[in-house]
Amino acid sequence: MPVLVMKFGGTSVATLDRIKRAAKRVSREVANGNDVIVVVSAMSGETNKLVGYVNETSPMYDAREYDAIVSSGENVTAGLMALTLQEMDIPARSWQGWQVPLKTTSAHGAARIEDIPTDNITEKFGEGMKVAVVAGFQGISAEGRITTLGRGGSDTTAVAFAAAFDAIRCDIYTDVDGVYTTDPRITKKARKMEKVSFEEMLEMASLGAKVLQTRSVELAMRYKVKLRVLSSFEEYDPNAGTLICAEEDIVENNVVSGVTASRDEAKMTLVSVADRPGIAAAIFGPLAEAGVNVDMIIQNISEEGRTDMTFSCPVDQVSRAQNAVSAAKERGEVNFEELVCDTEVAKISLVGIGMRSQSGVAAKMFKTLSDEGVNIKVIATSEIKVSVLVDRKYTELAVQALHDAFELEKA
């Protein structure tokens, strides 16, 4: 029997009625001839309640106890989903992480999956079970303690099961109906994509499109799991949602697939840095140690032995970055005149596999923004992405103009 993995997030199982609705989708896939592995999150709100208990009890908590506590929400949903399926006469049972067992590292709160033996569940499929309902987000360490994979870890659970069971597809049901060319709240011209490549999805996920956890996309890419994102609130449609797949499964690529915007950015410039070999390491070493996620880095051409060094980071890490750089200056490791912060910027990015073989994308992007009077502060490029920092107030204008210029509303 082909195995299909279906994952339902917290809003898709928030109430008993929604669990029933999700179970109906599962029943259709069973009727289609699949053995199904359903991965469920906790009912929405439950995990936050439990995390709240933990933080109030012990701000510097023992992560092993944290994991034992917060994993209980998924156990409840898994049991309720199994019961709901049984009520529909579908042979189903629940599996907690330790029952599979889903083996992980001992990095509590952020464990990595090491192995998913398939024999237990495969045996039950052989005995007539049609659906294995798996509690997402959790596993078991070599020490026999419960681990969790970090927030959003249920996506990763689902993809890992799809890889382990060589599933025909992994369907991620969520509260959006797919991946869009840009945020539909910014422009109504935003178009849902039928297909998008793993590489593009990874760039979009890390750039602010909060549809899928980045880790799950990486895992899907590595194991070539066909991943589909679709809404659990829409009518059933076998071709719904967006398929995230290998590049070779997409016949014709747009040069540019999407425009993303991330508003929580800050730009920091060290003015007139005394330039010398190793100066970049002297600056970014302390920043990394302080846990600052430096994104873009620009160094101006050095004049008379001095240069300006600009970088961007999340806006809520600005004071941490300031402290780290100032401390490095006090220790005599770097020498600069001034530290200038701009906390009112946004990052606008174009993403597209087709850029690899097409030139002129960056130039067209810059001209489009210039025509709209949007000043570009920083530029960074990768093989399939061009990103710029602009004043945050231009976010919507920039996205709309780029979406139009690259005609992303057309398939």
Place this chain on the structure above:
Amino acid sequence: MPVLVMKFGGTSVATLDRIKRAAKRVSREVANGNDVIVVVSAMSGETNKLVGYVNETSPMYDAREYDAIVSSGENVTAGLMALTLQEMDIPARSWQGWQVPLKTTSAHGAARIEDIPTDNITEKFGEGMKVAVVAGFQGISAEGRITTLGRGGSDTTAVAFAAAFDAIRCDIYTDVDGVYTTDPRITKKARKMEKVSFEEMLEMASLGAKVLQTRSVELAMRYKVKLRVLSSFEEYDPNAGTLICAEEDIVENNVVSGVTASRDEAKMTLVSVADRPGIAAAIFGPLAEAGVNVDMIIQNISEEGRTDMTFSCPVDQVSRAQNAVSAAKERGEVNFEELVCDTEVAKISLVGIGMRSQSGVAAKMFKTLSDEGVNIKVIATSEIKVSVLVDRKYTELAVQALHDAFELEKA
């Protein structure tokens, strides 16, 4: 190190503040030089919420899924208690049933404990852990599924751990401060007992004193576990509560230890039954099959081949009993003129180990009730108990009169 078991019920861990209060009691016992096993229930209300989910989802639920779902409440409390103790610098960790492992039968929803291997927890005590926090009410079957012991099963968990670890005592913290000579709401003269024997406690538990689950008392009696019931809401006092222990540990027994009252009783009489050998089996067989818990049974002297047969059962089982008896009549298995139901009765019982060696208790009971004008409808006796059925409106009067007559307010 001596091992002490402490059990906290749902109201004692209902909030984070109450968990903290319970943890302080644990810390005192650790300071007294004990290794402590703490057994916790779910925060009060949690289990009912989960049971509600199950019943709404699947009225005829799969008990294996029921157990997987409802056991999650205890897991949360166990983790929170461990964190709270850690915050007080006490080395503690949580244990879920399958981690111990607490091995049970596969009778889901009402599993019986088969074995509690002590090596895992003993090893951790050896490594410096001072408190093992165990999720009550749950275990694991030979098939690797989660089981539960039935409502109130956390008391049983606690006693079973005390037996397995040869604990010096098992303290059950609850919302009452001990076992009373009678219900304090009926008479203010009710006195908290310092000690009570297992046998008396068993009679009182099954007769309506809802302090401890009957099963846990049976288990404590079998393994000679010293059991103490005390309130988690009172100030700390090393001699608080009531000790439930073997008869030989009680120096001087009162003839009568307590008076109990159970209001939810009904009396049913089959008038003019055609008497013949096997008639009792013909009546009570169908009642047992229908799940009626028959308590007292009285057969009048047979006259001219006909007799009256009276029995009592819980008032909410009356219609079930009527149906069973009528069906037996229709099938021709019994022959009676009339079935008379009295649903307005209460059972009043005197319990006391001392009755074994003292005669006259029953006679004094009957005279006391007679003096108060309370008519006795049915009488039943055992070695350490005398029970009567009376009109329910006399419940308080009967209890007060008997409490006075046997001077139970005096130690």
